[in-house]
Amino acid sequence: xxxxxxxxxxxxxxYFFGRRSEAxxxxxxxxxxxxxxxxxxxxxxIPPREFRSHSSQLVSGSVVISVDYFKTVVAGLRAIVGxxxxxxxxxxxxxxxxxxxxxxxxxxSLGADAVLNMKVETSRIGDNxxxxxxxxxxxxxxxxxxxxxxxxxxxxxxx
Amino acid sequence: xxxxxMEVVPGKRIxxxxxxxxxxxxxxxxxxxxxxxxxxxxxxxxxxxxTELLNESRDEALExxxxxxxxxxxxxxxxxxxxxxxxxxxxxxxxxxGSAVIVEDx
Numbered sequence: 614x615x616x617x618x619x620x621x622x623x624x625x626x627x628y629f630f631g632r633r634s635e636a637x638x639x640x641x642x643x644x645x646x647x648x649x650x651x652x653x654x655x656x657x658x659i660p661p662r663e664f665r666s667h668s669s670q671l672v673s674g675s676v677v678i679s680v681d682y683f684k685t686v687v688a689g690l691r692a693i694v695g696x697x698x699x700x701x702x703x704x705x706x707x708x709x710x711x712x713x714x715x716x717x718x719x720x721x722s723l724g725a726d727a728v729l730n731m732k733v734e735t736s737r738i739g740d741n742x743x744x745x746x747x748x749x750x751x752x753x754x755x756x757x758x759x760x761x762x763x764x765x766x767x768x769x770x771x772x
Numbered sequence: 773x774x775x776x777x778m779e780v781v782p783g784k785r786i787x788x789x790x791x792x793x794x795x796x797x798x799x800x801x802x803x804x805x806x807x808x809x810x811x812x813x814x815x816x817x818x819x820x821x822x823t824e825l826l827n828e829s830r831d832e833a834l835e836x837x838x839x840x841x842x843x844x845x846x847x848x849x850x851x852x853x854x855x856x857x858x859x860x861x862x863x864x865x866x867x868x869x870g871s872a873v874i875v876e877d878x
Contacts, residue, residue, distance in 0.1 A: 623814055626815060627814055627816065630814075630816060630817075631816035631817075634815070635816065638817075638818075658778065658779060659778075659779075659780065660778065660780065660782045664782045665783050666782070666783055667782055667783070669774065669776045669778070669781055670774075670775065671775040671777060673830070673854070675826060675827060675830070676818060676823055677818065677819040677822040677823045678816075678819070679809065679812040679817060679818070679819050680816060681813070681815055681816025681817075682813065682814045682816075683816075684816065685813070711818075729778060730777050730778045732853075732854075734854060734855070734856065736856040736864075738819075738822060748819055748822070750822070750823075750826060750856065752830075752856065754777060754852075754854060755777060756778050758782070
């Protein structure tokens with residue numbers, strides 16, 4: 614009986630706090646994505662011609678996000694019947710977008726106008742390995758293209 | 773030292789390849805932070821202490837890789853890749869590798 618009460622309390626806490634923090638996180642993500650939408654992020658390996666006179670520097674962004682208790686339970690139930698695990702999908706989506714945003718923010722602070730060859734890597738920070746997912750780490754990295762001569766197009770116009 | 777994860781550097785030419793360079797570090801988590809993380813597993817949300825820890829460790833691994841490249845006499849490391857693996861409960865390894873080269877302006 615006692616265990617059941619503890620379980621239900623944890624479930625409720627996970628549900629309310631987890632949902633609230635997820636909604637808040639999504640709001641902040643879409644806000645910042647809008648701010649940084651002018652900073653190009655391309656997963657191309659070969660730099661396009663227009664970046665010939667840019668200097669390059671590695672930039673990265675990472676985030677560790679934890680699941681909440683409710684998601685763990687829902688995913689555990691889902692594993693019995695199989696199918697889409699929506700609870701984890703949104704978690705990974707948040708992690709990736711946040712990591713990419715942090716990488717963009719670093720590139721932006723360097724004055725870059727694009728990030729090329731972007732790679733994303735996801736790993737599990739497993740300490741409670743037997744009990745579901747625990748927390749995930751997402752790392753996004755790429756090469757920031759920093760313009761070396763700011764008035765590039767104005768000098769192009771004069772010649 | 774120029775660090776890039778592309779095979780070519782815009783505006784620069786590779787004159788010499790010096791071989792593979794790598795750096796790695798294994799970090800364990802602080803027990804106090806682990807308790808906080810256990811709580812976070814109920815409520816959900818970002819574990820900023822872990823984010824910080826992993827960032828620090830990754831910088832350290834990068835630093836070691838750069839040191840190796842410096843010893844070889846390279847002035848750039850290209851095609852850099854990161855990899856993370858959790859090797860035991862509470863410890864993860866951060867590994868970074870790339871190819872050391874000498875580049876010069878085109």
